[in-house]
Structures are given as C-alpha cells and as structure tokens.
Amino acid sequence: MIQLDQVSKSYETRLGPRQVLKKVDLAVSRQQKVGILGRNGAGKSTLIRLISGAEEPNSGKIHRSMSVSWPLAFTGAFQLALTGIDNLKFICRIYGKDWRDKVDYVREFTELGIYLQEPVRSYSSGMQMRLAFAISMVIDFDCFLIDEIVSVGDARFHAKCHEELFEKRKDRSLIIVSHDAHYIQEHCERACVLQEGHLTSFDSIDEAYENYSKYLA
Amino acid sequence: MLSRIARLLSSWRIEQRVIYALLMREVMTRFGRHNLGFLWLFVEPMLFTVGVTTLWTATRSLHGSNLPIVPFAVTGYSSVLLWRNMPARCINSVEPNRTLLYHRNVKVIDIYLARLLLEAAGATTSFMVLTLFFWSIGWMNGPEDVLEVVEAWVLLALFGSGLAMFLASLSEEFEIVDKLWHPASYLLFPLSGAAFLVSTLPASVQPLALTLPMVNGVEMLREGYFGSSMTAVYNLPYFVCTIIVIWLLALIQIRKISKRAIAA
Secondary structure: EEEEEEEEEEEOOOEEEEEEEEEEEEOOOOOOOEEEEEOOOOHHHHHHHHOOOOOOEEEEEEEEOEEEEEEEEOOOOOOOOOOHHHHHHHHHOOOOOOOOOHHHHHHHHOHHHHHHHHHHHHOOHHHHHHHHHHHHHHOOOOOEEEEOHHHOOOOOOOHHHHHHHHHHHHOOOOEEOOHHHHHHHHOOOOEEEEEOOEEEEEHHHHHHHHHHHHHHH | OOHHHHHHHHHHHHHHHHHHHHHHHHHHHHOOOOOHHHHHHHHHHHHHEEEEHHHHHOOOOOOOOOOOOHHHHHHHHHHHHHHHHHHHOOOOOOOOHHHHHOOOOHHHHHOOOOOOHHHHHHHHHHHHHHHHHHHOOOOOOOOOHHHHHHHHHHHHHHHHHHHHHHHHHHHOOOOOHHHHHHHHHHHHHHHHOOOOOOOHHOOOOOOHHOOOOHHHHHHHHHHHHHHHHHOOOOHHHHHHHHHHHHHHHHHHHHHHHHOOOOOO
C-alpha cells in the first residue's frame, strides 16, 4: 500500500516559491495499476519523485508499506561515467542484492552486448531505458514507478516490457505517469488527472480520459 | 522500544550498504582499472609528503627547535593533507553524483561521507607507511605515545571532515566559496602549525595562533610523537568545540541543500 495524504510541494524560483502540487491525495494498493495523466510540466515527474522518496514533500505525509522502485525515467538513477555493468553493481549494492547472478539476465534483456562495458554516457536514450528497466526487474520491487519511459521504446522492447511487467509480475503494483492517454488506457485499471497542482481520481479510465481531453482542448 | 531498535538497526544496515556502494563507485571512477589503480589513494599523498620532507631537509628549514626535520615534516605535512584535501575532494562532488539521488536511500551526506572515508583512508595509510619506512631505515624514531598520536589524528580527521562538508554544502549554494577556498587553503598552510611549533612563537602571538583549530591538532599530534623533547601548546577543549560547531553547521547546511538537490 502506498498512501499520499495532503501532499504539497513547491520549488523556489526567481519570482518566489511556485507550488507544483497542492494537497494531493492518492492510495495505491497491491496489484493495482494506476495511470496518472497530465500535460508537460503539470508536475507528474515531481509526483513520481515524491512517491519514490527521492524527494520530500513540503507538507503532507507519504506512507509506503511495500517496496517501491526508483522513478524509471529518461534521466536519473545512473552514474554516467560508469559502465552499464558498474551501474548494475552499484544499484544492486544499494538495494542489498548480489549482482553476480544478475549479469546474465541484464545482458539478455538489454541486448546491449559489448556496450555493457562502456560508460552509460555513450548510450542512446533507448539503451539507457533498456538498462534501467532490466536493473529494476532484477531488484524486483513490489511497486514500479514508470515515468513515460516505455513510450520511447521500439516494438521489441515494448513486447519484452509487457511480458515482464504484465505477465510475469502481474501481482505487482504499477504507477505510470504519461501525457499519452492511450498508453494508460491500455495498461491501467484506474486513472487520475493532474492539472494545476490538483490530482483528481476517476473510477473509470474513460471518465479520466474524457476529463483530460476536455482539459487539453 | 524494541521495534525502534530494530528500525534503527535496519537503517544502519542500509546506510552501510549505501556508503559501501558509493565508496566502490568512487574508487572506480577515480582510480579506474589502469596502472597502479587504487594504490594511488595513498601513493599520491605519500609523494607530497616525501617531496616536502626532502625540500625541508635540503634547505634545513628553520622551525625554531632542535627536533629532527624528517619526523617534523612527516607529522606536519600529513596533518595538512587532512584539513586541506578533504574539502577539495568534497566541493563539487554532488554534481557528478546527482543522478544517484534518485535512489531513495542515497542522500547528499552519503556522497560526502564516502569521499571523506576514502580521503581519510588514503591520508592515514600514507602517514603510517611513511612513518614505518623512515623509522625502519633509521631516519626517524617511533612515536613516544601512540595513543595520543591516534587521538590527535582522529580529531584532525574529524575537523577536516566537518570543514569539508560545511564548505562543500555551502558551495552548492554560493559558488564563491569554491573560489575563495583555493587561496584560503594556500594561505592557511604556513599558519596551520605544520611548519612551526607554537612554543617558539612570541608569547603574545601564541593565543592568536591557537585560534586556528588545526594548530591545536598538530601540536597534540607532535606531543604524542616527540613527547618529552618538545613543549606542546594547545587547547584541547577549544579544539573539540570547534569540531562540534563545524559539524553542526555542516549538518544544517547539508539539510538545506538536500531539499532541492535533485531538481537543481
């Protein structure tokens, strides 16, 4: 179970503090797959960082009673000067896993071949994403936080992700943030819309989608 | 109560894992897998100390006492490594590691602590290897009071760590700190007690010299080393207080910058 209780977050700007999230409530239980829709800059990534615990809210409480991944996103999580393998070792050490028996899986899933021995700095965004996804699978969390990343992958990567996340790990929770309503429609059972700092939950995806498209128009 | 202890224990285990992971990550990028690799950790400070020792011996530098120059230089310069290299290593250390803060258990202070542990390990190994080496070839005697040497060394390392974390976290907010620390550390070197004994200063200047915390540490270190053959002048309570104050300031400032570490 993950529970957000009246969570607010603001950042300092040159023109004073700017509130990105305003008293957000959210509850995600085991096995639930929740989508969060929002436009660019709506605060989706901020919300995901708060849920992951990488950042602290200014006010409000966040309870986590299951293990939660780091935000699987375009940026972050890797040290760019280190090789793919060294990043695997680093992340395994942090989460208390033995990296030795994980190398084969990561090699196979990412299909990075000799590039696993190269600095992550030299990877394309697609390659970085494959590595991030593979490592998060070997750490094996109860809840995966996905920030857009799946949308940049090619069809082959999509198929693999689908198998790992929605077939082999269908008992896990998932929080996906995206501006792409169709992706969320396909993969989630519940959706919320984030606009102007407020998060609104909807019982059905269709309702959320309707609301979101109205907001876009 | 028991659950509290259990939680504390599990936090401690996580902290150990994180520091170890960061330590290995630093070793990898700093020393790589080439030539001497991580031996550089203490070979580099050793080269510095040997260089200074050679210079001071060759020029018969006046330090105003009749202590032998080799152990005088080794004790003096080794302590400089602690308060000068620790800040240098910590300033600007968040940026290359910023992406790692995406992992919940990795905090800014862990990045600093990992680097400080490495730095302390390097300086300590360098000090020990040089002492044992010069001792074995008869260029210097062993320490008179090993425990006091260890005590002074630990205090100097704690002072260096506090200073490093304070300056580094402050420089995340004010870039000028980085720019000012370079000349400051350079100017502080002759004042730091590495190259003089407080007892040889005029009595009126002595209290002024002791306001620099590291002077107290070096005096104490030398008292442990040379014991009866010199008169050490230092103020231990004052030195300990400055360590506590600098650590508090560092922790406050780290807390402040941690709030926006990722988004920055």
